[in-house]
Structure formats: C-alpha cells, structure tokens
Amino acid sequence: MRADAERNRMRVLRAAEELFAAKGAPNVTMEDISRAAGVGRGTLYRRYPDRASIAVALLDEHERALQERLLRGDPPLGPGAPPGERLAAFYAAMVRLLEDHSHLVLGAETGRSRFETGAYGFWRAHVRALLTAAAHPAPDALVEPLLAPLAPDVYAYQRDDRGLTPAQITTALAHLARRVTG
Amino acid sequence: MRADAERNRMRVLRAAEELFAAKGAPNVTMEDISRAAGVGRGTLYRRYPDRASIAVALLDEHERALQERLLRGDPPLGPGAPPGERLAAFYAAMVRLLEDHSHLVLGAETGRSRFETGAYGFWRAHVRALLTAAAHPAPDALVEPLLAPLAPDVYAYQRDDRGLTPAQITTALAHLARRVTG
DNA sequence: CGATAAGTGGACGTTGTGTCCACTTATGTT
DNA sequence: AACATAAGTGGACACAACGTCCACTTATCG
CATH class of the missing domain: 1.10.357 (Tetracycline Repressor; domain 2)
Known part of the structure; x- marks a missing residue:
C-alpha cells in the first residue's frame, strides 16, 4: 500500500462520516463523498464499491x-x-x-x-x-x-x-x- | 373512477405480479411494469408512485x-x-x-x-x-x-x-x- | 351530441451509478 | 541520481432508472 493511498483512505472516511452525520446517509451520494474528500470518483470506487x-x-x-x-x-x-x-x-x-x-x-x-x-x-x-x-x-x-x-x-x-x-x-x-x- | 382506469389498474397489478415472481421484485423497473401492462409511464405513476x-x-x-x-x-x-x-x-x-x-x-x-x-x-x-x-x-x-x-x-x-x-x-x-x- | 373532466402515454430532463483509460507518482533497483 | 514499473488517481463518459409534464384521447353526463 502506497502512503498516498492510505492518506486518501482516511480522507474518504473522514469526509463520509461528516456527510453522513450532516445530511443522513441515504442522501449522500458517492459524488458528494469523493468531492468532499478531494478525491476522484475512480479512486473512491477503487476501495469502496458502494455507500x-x-x-x-x-x-x-x-x-x-x-x-x-x-x-x-x-x-x-x-x-x-x-x-x-x-x-x-x-x-x-x-x-x-x-x-x-x-x-x-x-x-x-x-x-x-x-x-x-x-x-x-x-x-x-x-x-x-x-x-x-x-x-x-x-x-x-x-x-x-x-x-x-x-x-x-x-x-x-x-x-x-x-x-x-x-x-x-x-x-x-x-x-x-x-x-x-x- | 372511469371504467378504463379500473381496467388498467388490474392490468398493472397482474403484470407486476408476474414480473415480481419471474425476476424478483428489486429487479423490476417501473418501465418494465408499464410496458408489460401495455400502459404508459405517466398512467402507472398516476396511481402508484413507486414499486x-x-x-x-x-x-x-x-x-x-x-x-x-x-x-x-x-x-x-x-x-x-x-x-x-x-x-x-x-x-x-x-x-x-x-x-x-x-x-x-x-x-x-x-x-x-x-x-x-x-x-x-x-x-x-x-x-x-x-x-x-x-x-x-x-x-x-x-x-x-x-x-x-x-x-x-x-x-x-x-x-x-x-x-x-x-x-x-x-x-x-x-x-x-x-x-x-x- | 357536445362539453368537460378524467385518464393516458411517451418524450424529456435530471440524477446517480459505475467503468474506463490516459496520466501521475511512490517506490526500489542499478 | 536517474530510471523502470506498478500502483494509484481523477474526471469524462455511457448508461439506467426516475419522476414530471403536457398535448391528446375518451368515458360520462346533461
């Protein structure tokens, strides 16, 4: 595992946690998460196939x-x-x-x-x-x-x-x- | 309620029942049902807002x-x-x-x-x-x-x-x- | 036989999904 | 220090389903 991948993994989780709390999990799209995490869609899907x-x-x-x-x-x-x-x-x-x-x-x-x-x-x-x-x-x-x-x-x-x-x-x-x- | 509306309601239900049984409910789209019932999308949505x-x-x-x-x-x-x-x-x-x-x-x-x-x-x-x-x-x-x-x-x-x-x-x-x- | 209100259907815009691929970058080898 | 390479990245894209809208049709009633 590359160091930047690990860093991105953390950013995704942190962003997702915040969004889930703020808007309710069902209203959060994968795009929301990837944008909030400062990460591309492809990167997000690489590790997490769905919400x-x-x-x-x-x-x-x-x-x-x-x-x-x-x-x-x-x-x-x-x-x-x-x-x-x-x-x-x-x-x-x-x-x-x-x-x-x-x-x-x-x-x-x-x-x-x-x-x-x-x-x-x-x-x-x-x-x-x-x-x-x-x-x-x-x-x-x-x-x-x-x-x-x-x-x-x-x-x-x-x-x-x-x-x-x-x-x-x-x-x-x-x-x-x-x-x-x- | 008009007679044709009632007839369509029955056709929708019958078509949906068949499709649910055949493909499993989650895999049936609203479009599937409306087509199988021989009914337009708008007609379907009029009575049933969702699956x-x-x-x-x-x-x-x-x-x-x-x-x-x-x-x-x-x-x-x-x-x-x-x-x-x-x-x-x-x-x-x-x-x-x-x-x-x-x-x-x-x-x-x-x-x-x-x-x-x-x-x-x-x-x-x-x-x-x-x-x-x-x-x-x-x-x-x-x-x-x-x-x-x-x-x-x-x-x-x-x-x-x-x-x-x-x-x-x-x-x-x-x-x-x-x-x-x- | 109109008038009219209810009912119809499919085109359309929107949203979210998941894939794909050209590009970038960390890592370790010489 | 430069290079090779494999892992990682990001956003464009094609697709699928949703739900709406509105011009048209038709049953029903006076």
Missing part, C-alpha cells in the same frame, strides 16, 4: 471494541454471568451502539446486506452461544428472531416514530432476554 | 383475509384462546403468508416504509392487545421487538441463507410467543 461499504468501514472500530468486551470483558457483558443476564447486557450495549451511531448504521445496512457483514456474524455466534449455554432446544432458529429487534430500521422506528427512549427499549429487551433464556 | 406501493396493493387482499381471521376467526388465531397461544398462532399465520408471497413482500417493504403500511399498523395493534391481555408491564416497548422477526428480509435470510424450514421458524416463534407472554 454501504463505507459505512461498514466506519462502524468497524466501534463494533470491534464491543466484540472485545463480549469476549474478554467483565460480567455481565463478558463471560461469567448467567446467559440471560449476558444477553440483556448485550442488548443494552447494542442499544448504546445504535444510539451513538444511528446515522451511520442506518445508511449502512440496507436490506439483506446487513446479514453479510462480519459484525452480524459475530453477534450471531455470540447470541447462539448464549442460547446454547441456556440449554435451549433449537438455538439456530431463535438467533435471528432475537437479533431482529436490533435492526437499524426497527430501532429508528421505535425511537423516532413511536417516541420510545433508549432506556425504555433497553428495559423491554432485557425483559425479553430474561424471559427467553429463563 | 413498493404496487407490492403493497398486491399483498393487500391476502393480508385482509388474515386480519379478518384475527378479529373474528376461530381460536387460537381468533379470540378465545390465551394470549400466548394466539400470539403463536399469529406467528404461524404470518410465516405462512411470508412463505406464500415472499417474492412480493421482499421488494415491497424496503427499509422504514414497511412500518407505514396499514397492515403493519394492524399487526402492531393486534400484538399490543395480546401483550396487554397477558398483563405485560410495558406492551409498547415490546411490540416492535416481537414483530421484528417477521421482517421480510429476516425471514428470507433465515430461510435462504441459514437453511431453516418454515416449520422450524414457526416452532421457534411459537416458543418465543409462549415464553414472552408466560
């Missing part, structure tokens, strides 16, 4: 931090607590993540492409492991239903259209977590 | 039939059964609906527009009523999490990518329904 891949790249570091805490952090998020509590803590952390980066996450994951990100695979494996630990008969069929409430559009709908607070959403999900692993 | 509204119209009758059964049908789908069982039956019926019309429903509900359809409002009210009947403390915050697994893209992912059968999905959702209302 989603940019948003994914932006979210990556935040998600990685949470993944680390899930694997090695303190209970109840990390290992040690009972499955239901860990699931509730996971929900709470995800709500926090969605809240902090809603504008990113919203434009990022359009339709089924959401499931194909590395992060989704990680959440999936985590929840599946918790269900298994709770001795659930069919963890595979319950994983997606339990992750579905964390879909960005569901979250945004609850928050913006139904007027729910993050705290209310967290409480409800904690309730769900305990019930389902109980 | 989603066409798919919604197509789904409407099927959804209405289910709505009728929820309100006045036999238990456990209709009134009479305990809330947990009614919720499980509702899930089963929705899985059936998704299974039968997946190609329609998939292109129909892109992102947040899903929540704005009349049908979603109906499902929402129904589930909320069941939660209330089950004496839940905060039904409003649990409705969306319980409906989220029925999002078309979640269902399609479970079925096509995870290889789950409709029966497995139904079983898992029944389990969820009983746990959460228990």
Whole structure:
C-alpha cells in the first residue's frame, strides 16, 4: 500500500462520516463523498464499491471494541454471568451502539446486506452461544428472531416514530432476554 | 373512477405480479411494469408512485383475509384462546403468508416504509392487545421487538441463507410467543 | 351530441451509478 | 541520481432508472 493511498483512505472516511452525520446517509451520494474528500470518483470506487461499504468501514472500530468486551470483558457483558443476564447486557450495549451511531448504521445496512457483514456474524455466534449455554432446544432458529429487534430500521422506528427512549427499549429487551433464556 | 382506469389498474397489478415472481421484485423497473401492462409511464405513476406501493396493493387482499381471521376467526388465531397461544398462532399465520408471497413482500417493504403500511399498523395493534391481555408491564416497548422477526428480509435470510424450514421458524416463534407472554 | 373532466402515454430532463483509460507518482533497483 | 514499473488517481463518459409534464384521447353526463 502506497502512503498516498492510505492518506486518501482516511480522507474518504473522514469526509463520509461528516456527510453522513450532516445530511443522513441515504442522501449522500458517492459524488458528494469523493468531492468532499478531494478525491476522484475512480479512486473512491477503487476501495469502496458502494455507500454501504463505507459505512461498514466506519462502524468497524466501534463494533470491534464491543466484540472485545463480549469476549474478554467483565460480567455481565463478558463471560461469567448467567446467559440471560449476558444477553440483556448485550442488548443494552447494542442499544448504546445504535444510539451513538444511528446515522451511520442506518445508511449502512440496507436490506439483506446487513446479514453479510462480519459484525452480524459475530453477534450471531455470540447470541447462539448464549442460547446454547441456556440449554435451549433449537438455538439456530431463535438467533435471528432475537437479533431482529436490533435492526437499524426497527430501532429508528421505535425511537423516532413511536417516541420510545433508549432506556425504555433497553428495559423491554432485557425483559425479553430474561424471559427467553429463563 | 372511469371504467378504463379500473381496467388498467388490474392490468398493472397482474403484470407486476408476474414480473415480481419471474425476476424478483428489486429487479423490476417501473418501465418494465408499464410496458408489460401495455400502459404508459405517466398512467402507472398516476396511481402508484413507486414499486413498493404496487407490492403493497398486491399483498393487500391476502393480508385482509388474515386480519379478518384475527378479529373474528376461530381460536387460537381468533379470540378465545390465551394470549400466548394466539400470539403463536399469529406467528404461524404470518410465516405462512411470508412463505406464500415472499417474492412480493421482499421488494415491497424496503427499509422504514414497511412500518407505514396499514397492515403493519394492524399487526402492531393486534400484538399490543395480546401483550396487554397477558398483563405485560410495558406492551409498547415490546411490540416492535416481537414483530421484528417477521421482517421480510429476516425471514428470507433465515430461510435462504441459514437453511431453516418454515416449520422450524414457526416452532421457534411459537416458543418465543409462549415464553414472552408466560 | 357536445362539453368537460378524467385518464393516458411517451418524450424529456435530471440524477446517480459505475467503468474506463490516459496520466501521475511512490517506490526500489542499478 | 536517474530510471523502470506498478500502483494509484481523477474526471469524462455511457448508461439506467426516475419522476414530471403536457398535448391528446375518451368515458360520462346533461
């Protein structure tokens, strides 16, 4: 990797982050980003084939931090607590993540492409492991239903259209977590 | 409404249904539909501003039939059964609906527009009523999490990518329904 | 049989996409 | 220090789909 390529990569990400926050991800065109980054269209497309891949790249570091805490952090998020509590803590952390980066996450994951990100695979494996630990008969069929409430559009709908607070959403999900692993 | 307008409306719906089934909803353009229906672009746009509204119209009758059964049908789908069982039956019926019309429903509900359809409002009210009947403390915050697994893209992912059968999905959702209302 | 309002259709301008290729520049080799 | 070369760059371009607009047609009613 050439040094200027790396520099441009950073400029693209920084510009995209700013634009997403300012205008909302769906309203930002690839041209907007390339212009704001001071980079040509071709250069932009070289690394990021579409808007989603940019948003994914932006979210990556935040998600990685949470993944680390899930694997090695303190209970109840990390290992040690009972499955239901860990699931509730996971929900709470995800709500926090969605809240902090809603504008990113919203434009990022359009339709089924959401499931194909590395992060989704990680959440999936985590929840599946918790269900298994709770001795659930069919963890595979319950994983997606339990992750579905964390879909960005569901979250945004609850928050913006139904007027729910993050705290209310967290409480409800904690309730769900305990019930389902109980 | 003029007779020819009604005739064209039918032709558009029939053409769209065929195209959606044949090529998958996202790959069908408005032009495709208008040409297949033997109708001009302007005529198409007059009644249906976008692809989603066409798919919604197509789904409407099927959804209405289910709505009728929820309100006045036999238990456990209709009134009479305990809330947990009614919720499980509702899930089963929705899985059936998704299974039968997946190609329609998939292109129909892109992102947040899903929540704005009349049908979603109906499902929402129904589930909320069941939660209330089950004496839940905060039904409003649990409705969306319980409906989220029925999002078309979640269902399609479970079925096509995870290889789950409709029966497995139904079983898992029944389990969820009983746990959460228990 | 007009009058007229509703309905029709396709041409058109606009916007965003993604590709392509001639040019530039960092890097390491002699 | 000059050169070779492969990686990187940028904007022109062709394309696809969108949604609008308006002159024309036709059903319906008095």
